[in-house]
Amino acid sequence: MDISTLPWWKTAAFYQIWPRSFKDGNGDGIGDLQGVLEKLDYIKDLGCDAIWFSPLYPSPNADYGYDIADYRDIHPEYGDLELFKQVIAACRERGIKVVVDLVVNHTSDEHPWFKASLDPTSPYREYYFWREGHEDKPPNNWLSVFEGKAWELDPDTQTWYLHVFAKKQPDLNHENPKVREEVKDIMRFWLEMGVDGFREDVITYIAKREGLPNGLPLPVGTGIEHYTGLPKVKEYLKEYREGALLPYDAFTVGEAPMMTPEKALEYIDETAGSKTLDLMFHFQHMEADSLLTDWVPLPFNLIKLKRAFNAWQQKMRGKGWNALYIENHDHPRIISRYGSEKYRVESGKTLAAMYLLQSGTPFIYQGQEIGMVNTEFGSVDESKDVLTYNNWRMVQKVRLSEHNFLKIANRRSRDHARTPMQWTAEKNAGFTSGTPWFAVNKNYPEINATAALRDENSLWHWYQKLLAYRKNNPLVLFGTYLDLAPLDPHRYIYVREYANQKLLVMLAFGEKPLKMKLPEGFGNAKLLFSNYAAPETPEDTYTARPYECRVYQVG
Numbered sequence: 088m089d090i091s092t093l094p095w096w097k098t099a100a101f102y103q104i105w106p107r108s109f110k111d112g113n114g115d116g117i118g119d120l121q122g123v124l125e126k127l128d129y130i131k132d133l134g135c136d137a138i139w140f141s142p143l144y145p146s147p148n149a150d151y152g153y154d155i156a157d158y159r160d161i162h163p164e165y166g167d168l169e170l171f172k173q174v175i176a177a178c179r180e181r182g183i184k185v186v187v188d189l190v191v192n193h194t195s196d197e198h199p200w201f202k203a204s205l206d207p208t209s210p211y212r213e214y215y216f217w218r219e220g221h222e223d224k225p226p227n228n229w230l231s232v233f234e235g236k237a238w239e240l241d242p243d244t245q246t247w248y249l250h251v252f253a254k255k256q257p258d259l260n261h262e263n264p265k266v267r268e269e270v271k272d273i274m275r276f277w278l279e280m281g282v283d284g285f286r287e288d289v290i291t292y293i294a295k296r297e298g299l300p301n302g303l304p305l306p307v308g309t310g311i312e313h314y315t316g317l318p319k320v321k322e323y324l325k326e327y328r329e330g331a332l333l334p335y336d337a338f339t340v341g342e343a344p345m346m347t348p349e350k351a352l353e354y355i356d357e358t359a360g361s362k363t364l365d366l367m368f369h370f371q372h373m374e375a376d377s378l379l380t381d382w383v384p385l386p387f388n389l390i391k392l393k394r395a396f397n398a399w400q401q402k403m404r405g406k407g408w409n410a411l412y413i414e415n416h417d418h419p420r421i422i423s424r425y426g427s428e429k430y431r432v433e434s435g436k437t438l439a440a441m442y443l444l445q446s447g448t449p450f451i452y453q454g455q456e457i458g459m460v461n462t463e464f465g466s467v468d469e470s471k472d473v474l475t476y477n478n479w480r481m482v483q484k485v486r487l488s489e490h491n492f493l494k495i496a497n498r499r500s501r502d503h504a505r506t507p508m509q510w511t512a513e514k515n516a517g518f519t520s521g522t523p524w525f526a527v528n529k530n531y532p533e534i535n536a537t538a539a540l541r542d543e544n545s546l547w548h549w550y551q552k553l554l555a556y557r558k559n560n561p562l563v564l565f566g567t568y569l570d571l572a573p574l575d576p577h578r579y580i581y582v583r584e585y586a587n588q589k590l591l592v593m594l595a596f597g598e599k600p601l602k603m604k605l606p607e608g609f610g611n612a613k614l615l616f617s618n619y620a621a622p623e624t625p626e627d628t629y630t631a632r633p634y635e636c637r638v639y640q641v642g
């Protein structure tokens with residue numbers, strides 16, 4: 088396999104920036120593009136050569152940029168278009184690709200299209216789903232992903248609009264050709280400016296099942312089956328790909344809740360000739376300690392985690408390409424979930440090796456590389472996330488106390504991923520010289536990038552070494568993948584094989600000592616990575632320490 092012929096995104100490692108909390112360059116307490124410019128070398132040194140920017144557009148911030156009020160500009164809090172062009176140029180100089188978020192399932196209710204659509208005679212009316220209700224009831228009983236009904240009444244016209252997410256996020260009607268022209272035009276706008284592609288937000292939601300008179304059909308349950316993964320999604324995506332993306336050779340990664348490998352291949356199979364996306368962000372491996380949503384916690388289940396990884400590794404093989412991630416702005420910190428705050432660095436290293444040695448394109452979320460962990464909220468008011476507030480409103484109806492609600496939120500809210508990046512041990516973790524928009528995690532004197540860079544055994548250096556090892560390495564890129572103990576609840580042991588090379592990844596999960604046994608065929612292997620002192624040549628058996636990781640290579 089000639090690696091030089093691969094598309095760039097198959098050999099790249101992405102760094103995700105959630106701009107508001109990354110780095111403040113002007114002292115107003117909010118992360119911005121000036122701050123990003125200051126940290127590009129940091130990202131490059133880590134070994135990342137692509138950046139995914141969460142939304143940078145003007146937004147009332149009901150959902151921090153995932154509610155867009157203008158698709159063709161930069162939020163003044165972050166800078167302006169000129170500054171963004173400088174960021175692109177600075178990335179180019181460093182060989183870093185730039186991918187931006189494309190949020191077209193919905194706009195903000197403050198977008199001019201939506202404001203115009205309030206007038207029933209406006210051509211923008213059909214940009215959204217405006218429907219008649221049934222007396223004082225909404226057109227159907229769909230529920231929003233965030234809270235309550237998926238419909239909001241406009242009192243003036245006595246009509247309802249659909250919002251699958253927050254009520255400030257009205258859904259766009261992609262069935263309207265004018266909306267599709269807008270989407271293609273937005274794509275071209277950013278591609279002309281020099282971006283390399285898009286991360287497409289909840290992209291499998293962009294088609295809705297219509298059909299009954301007076302609006303949309305009445306479902307049982309939340310209605311989600313009427314707006315998830317319908318055949319029309321692929322039609323729209325094909326049009327976007329052919330009409331806007333292909334001429335620029337642009338990259339796309341789609342976000343898709345409830346996605347399975349089989350369904351993903353309908354979008355990303357490279358052998359089928361009908362590909363509509365390059366990569367797919369699925370959620371299956373993010374549900375190993377919860378029931379469908381992070382907010383319904385269950386004990387961590389390693390078998391479930393491996394089942395998800397195994398399915399995606401095996402089913403994408405020779406057909407599609409995996410997107411590998413364990414953190415982003417929508418989930419609490421991974422060490423606090425699947426690892427251990429007590430063994431923060433050790434478990435962080437094990438989790439990093441676990442996913443970075445698999446086949447696919449890795450994504451690292453800001454702060455993950457220094458082992459940031461969940462924070463602690465003393466009251467709901469300290470939260471910043473619409474989802475936390477909506478959940479709080481909902482559970483108040485069943486009289487859950489704030490104390491008990493916080494027990495869940497302190498483990499499960501998205502806020503944990505959104506506290507400011509911890510750069511130094513100085514005031515505000517060096518994130519801002521002003522007052523941070525969101526409280527910095529109190530642990531910053533210990534957990535920060537400066538300390539991590541200074542310590543050659545830090546998690547940061549571990550990430551750097553893993554990324555350097557996997558870069559252009561055919562064994563990691565194309566090797567077969569086999570889980571040797573899929574039903575073991577504490578050990579994750581997998582083997583990669585390519586040509587005459589073999590990689591053995593032995594991971595112990597949990598704080599208790601665990602007996603480990605070397606699989607056959609690794610007697611002559613050499614130690615590549617270990618998060619505790621370990622012999623250079625493998626032992627037949629050993630007792631693993633908490634979250635011990637040993638990685639060996641043959642050939």
Ligand code: NOJ
Pocket residue numbers: 150153154190252288289342416417
């Ligand atoms: C997925 C995004 O990642 C999340 O942050 C956002 O709240 C929803 N889509 C709605 O846009």
